[in-house]
Amino acid sequence: xxxxxxxxxxxxxxxxxxxxxxxxxxxxxxxxxxxxxxxxxxxxxxxxxxxxxxxxxxxxxxxxxxxxxxxxxxxxxxxxxxxxxxxxxxxxxxxxxxxxxxxxxxxxxxxxxxxxxxxxxxxxxxxxxxxxxxxxxxxxxxxxxxxxxxxxxxxxxxxxxxxxxxxxxxxxxxxxxxxxxxxxxxxxxxxxxxxxxxxxxxxxxxxxxxxxxxxxxxxxxxxxxxxxxxxxxxxxxxxxxxxxxxxxxxxxxxxxxxxxxxxxxxxxxxxxxxxxxxxxxxxxxxxxxxxxxxxxxxxxxxxxxxxxxxxxxxxxxxxxxxxxxxxxxxxxxxxxxxxxxxxxxxxxxxxxxxxxxxxxxxxxxxxxxxxxxxxxxxxxxxxxxxxxxxxxxxxxxxxxxxxxxxxxxxxxxxxxxxxxxxxxxxxxxxxxxxxxxxxxxxxxxxxxxxxxxxxxxxxxxxxxxxxx
Ligand code: HEC
Ligand code: HEC
Ligand SMILES: [Ca+2]
Ligand SMILES: [Ca+2]
Ligand SMILES: [Ca+2]
Numbered sequence: 001x002x003x004x005x006x007x008x009x010x011x012x013x014x015x016x017x018x019x020x021x022x023x024x025x026x027x028x029x030x031x032x033x034x035x036x037x038x039x040x041x042x043x044x045x046x047x048x049x050x051x052x053x054x055x056x057x058x059x060x061x062x063x064x065x066x067x068x069x070x071x072x073x074x075x076x077x078x079x080x081x082x083x084x085x086x087x088x089x090x091x092x093x094x095x096x097x098x099x100x101x102x103x104x105x106x107x108x109x110x111x112x113x114x115x116x117x118x119x120x121x122x123x124x125x126x127x128x129x130x131x132x133x134x135x136x137x138x139x140x141x142x143x144x145x146x147x148x149x150x151x152x153x154x155x156x157x158x159x160x161x162x163x164x165x166x167x168x169x170x171x172x173x174x175x176x177x178x179x180x181x182x183x184x185x186x187x188x189x190x191x192x193x194x195x196x197x198x199x200x201x202x203x204x205x206x207x208x209x210x211x212x213x214x215x216x217x218x219x220x221x222x223x224x225x226x227x228x229x230x231x232x233x234x235x236x237x238x239x240x241x242x243x244x245x246x247x248x249x250x251x252x253x254x255x256x257x258x259x260x261x262x263x264x265x266x267x268x269x270x271x272x273x274x275x276x277x278x279x280x281x282x283x284x285x286x287x288x289x290x291x292x293x294x295x296x297x298x299x300x301x302x303x304x305x306x307x308x309x310x311x312x313x314x315x316x317x318x319x320x321x322x323x324x325x326x327x328x329x330x331x332x333x334x335x336x337x338x339x340x341x342x343x344x345x346x347x348x349x350x351x352x353x354x355x356x357x358x359x360x361x362x363x364x365x366x367x368x369x370x371x372x373x374x375x376x377x378x379x380x381x382x383x384x385x386x387x388x389x390x391x392x393x394x395x396x397x398x399x400x401x402x403x404x405x406x407x408x409x410x411x412x413x414x415x416x417x418x419x420x421x422x423x424x425x426x427x428x429x430x431x432x433x434x435x436x437x438x439x440x441x442x443x444x445x446x447x448x449x450x451x452x453x454x455x456x457x458x459x460x461x462x463x464x465x466x467x468x
Contacts, residue, residue, distance in 0.1 A: 022232060024224045028356040031372065033341075037408040037468065038210050038326030039359075039371035046327055051106035051209045051409060051416050055325040058367045062323060069320020072313055073208075074100040077277055079151035080303035089308025091278035092154035092289060092299040093147030095122050099272065099317075102205035106324060107409075107416035109205035111162065111182065111427040118148060121427060122276060123160055123184055124201040125194070126392055133244035134251075134395050135261070139198065141191035141292040145275050153299040158189035169437065172452040179434050181387070182426055191292050199392035199399070203258055204427035207416075209409050211256070211265050212322030212368045214379060216359035219253050225354065225378050236351045236442050238380030241403070243395045247283060255379055258425040259394040260403035266318045273309055281309045322365065326373070326408050331467045340464025343457055347449040352404040352442070354378040376407035376468065385440025388424065400441060411466040432465050433458070 036042040041055035054066040075087055076097045082088025095118070096102050102109045102120040109120025123146045126136035138144040142157055150156040162182040170176050184202050186194065228239040241254030245263045254260035262268040270283040280287055285307060289296035309317075331337045344350065353376040362369040381401040389400035397403075402425060410432070413421045421430065429435035439447040450458065 024221065025354075028225075028354060029345075029350060031356050033355045033374050035329040035332045037329050037374040038213060039373035041210065041213060041325050041368060041371060041373065042328050043325035044328055046330055046412060046415070048105055048416055048418070050327045050412050051207060051324065053325045053327075055212075055323050055367060058323055062319075062367075065316055066320055066323055069316040069318075069323075072099075072317045073103075073106070073320060074098055077279060079299075080308070086310050086313060089279055089303045091147075091149070091151040092287060092296040093150045093157055093293075094278040095145075095147055095149060095276045096120070097277065099277075102276065103208050104205075104418070104420070105416040106208045107413060108207050108422065109427065110417065110420040110422040111204065115161070118160055121202060121204045122146070124203060124392065126199050127195055127197055128199075134242075135244055136199075136392065136394055139195060139290075141290055142194070143288060143290045146186075147278070147288070150296075151278075151299060153302075154296045155190045155293070156188075157191065157293075159187045161185045161187065169451075171455075171458070173454060175455065177433070177437060179437055180428060180430075182428055191290075199390070201390040201392040202426040204422055204425065206256075206258070206405065207409055207413075208321055209324050210326040210373070210375065210406065211324065212365060213326075213357075213359055213371060213373050214255055214375060214377075214406070215265055215322065216362050216365070216368050217255075217357050217379065218360040221357065221360075222253055222379055226380055234348075234351060235445055236348075236382070238352060238378055238382050238404070238442075239396070240379075241381050241394075241396050254395060254397075254403075258402055258405070259397040260379060260381060261394040261397065265321050269314070269318050269321060273314070279308045281314050282307050282311050322368070326375075327412055329374075329467050330411070331463075334463070334467070336460045336463045337467045339457075340460035340462070340467075343453065343461045344464055347453075347461070348446040350376075351446070352378055352380070352382055353407055354404075374408065377404045380404060382443065383441040384438075384443060387438055387440045390425070407465065407468050409468065411468045432462055 040057040043053035045053050077090040078088045079090050080088045112118055125139050129137035131137050147157050148159055163185050164180045166180050168178050184200050222240050226239050228237055230237040241260040242251050243254040243261050243263055245252040252263035256262040256268045270281045273279040273281055274284040274288050287300035289300055355374050355376055359371045381397050383400050384402050391399035393399055423429035423435035436450050
C-alpha cells in the first residue's frame, strides 16, 4: 500500500515536472518582448560604438573600471621584452595582437577576401578522442588551434586560405538564391602534415555584448528549456552542452562560443588571451607551445615566469566584458517590423531563438541580477544538419550541433564593423537571408517556412531582424 502511494507520488511529481518545463517556455514566449533587449542593461546608442557601452544601471563607480577594461580590450600587445611591461608577452605564436582585432568594435569578425590574411577569424583543430575532461583532443604538433603568426624567433604554424563551393536554390515563388560554403586550405605547415583524421573548424569572432546577462541565466532555466528527447514532439531537441570548468575543477553548463563549449566569461577571456594572442594568465600560466615547437619554447622563456596578463588587469577585462550593454531595438512602431516579428514567431524561429530569458541573483553584479531580457537565444545546442556541420565534436556538441546564437544587436552588424558582415559560425553568410537559408536539421521546418514566404513577407522578417 505504502509502496503504491509512493509510486503514485513519483508519477505526479514527474508529470508536474514535465508540465513545468513547458510552462516556463510558454511563459517566456507569452511575456511581452520590449525594445529594451538587455532589460536594464540596454543602451540607446545605435552607431559604431553601440556595442562598447557600459550598462546604464551600473553605478558611476563602475565607469572608470569599465573604461580601463575597454582599454585592455583594444590594447595591442608586444613581444617580450616590450616597452610597456604590463602589455608584453605576445605569442610566441598568435592569430592577432588585440582582442579588438577580431571583435571589431566589440562586434563580430569577418572572412578575408580572396588572397588576404585571416585577421578576425581562426581555425580550430582536433583529432578523435578527448582531452581527459570530455573536450576535444589536440594535435601533437599544432595543439587545438592554428596560429598563423609568430614573434621574431618563433615560427608561424602555417597559413590558411579559403576554397568556396557555391549552391543554388529556389524560394517557393521561383526566385533563385545562391549561397556559398568555405573550406579551409592549409599551406606552409611548419611542423609536418596534419594527421589524416584531423577535424577542422573555421570560426568567426562573436559579438561581445550582454554576456554578463547570459552568464547569469540559472542552470535550472536552461535545464527546463532543454528537451533533449523531444518529449513535446515539436521536432526541436535543444540540449545543454556540459563542459569542463578548469577554474572550479568541475563540469558546468557551456554557454559561450559557437558550440557553447566554455562555461564562463572569465574562462572564455583567458582562453582567448592564450589561444588567440599567446598571453598567459593566472588561469593559463604556460605559453602555448606544443612539444615539437622548440623555437616557441625558447622564445616563451624571454618573458619572466609570472602571468603576462597581470591578474588585476585581467579581472578588469572580464568585468568589462560582463558589463557591456545591449543596444535597444529600433523602429519598433514600424508596421513592417511588427509584421516581421509576427512571422518570426509563427515560422518557429522562437523555438530556438527564445525571445525572453531571466537572470538569477548575483551578489557581485546586482545590476545584472533578476533582469528580464531579450537575447533571442536559448543557449542550447541544436542539430543544424549537414550543410552547417563542421564534423568536429566539442564536449557534448556533435559535429552538426551549434548553440543558438543571440540575435540582439544583429541589425547593427555592418554599422559597428564598418560595412563588413558575415553571419553563422564560419561567417559564410553574406546576408541575414543567407544565414536563414543555411538552417537545416532541427531548423529545417523553419527554413522551409521561410522559403515558402512571399517576397514581401521575407522582407518584413528581415526588417524585424534588422531592428534588433
Ligand atoms: C583571432 C581572433 C580573436 C581574438 C584575437 C580574440 N577573439 Fe574572442 N572570439 C574569437 C572567436 C573565433 C570566437 C568564437 C570561438 C568559438 O566558437 O570557439 C570568440 C569568442 C569570444 C567570446 C564569446 C562570445 C559569445 O557570444 O559566446 C568572448 C567573450 C571573447 N571571444 C572575448 C575575447 C577577448 C576578451 C579577447 C582578448 C583577450 C578575444 N576574445 C580575442 C576570435 C577572437
Ligand atoms: C532548431 C533551432 C533553430 C531554429 C528553429 C532557427 N534557428 Fe536560427 N540559428 C540556430 C543556430 C544553432 C544558429 C547558428 C548556426 C551556425 O552558426 O552554424 C542560427 C543562426 C541564425 C542566424 C545567424 C546568427 C549569427 O549570429 O550569425 C540568424 C539570422 C538566424 N539564425 C535566424 C533565424 C530565423 C529568422 C529563423 C526562423 C525562420 C531561425 N533562425 C530558426 C538555431 C535555430
Ligand atoms: Ca606569451
Ligand atoms: Ca597551435
Ligand atoms: Ca521539442
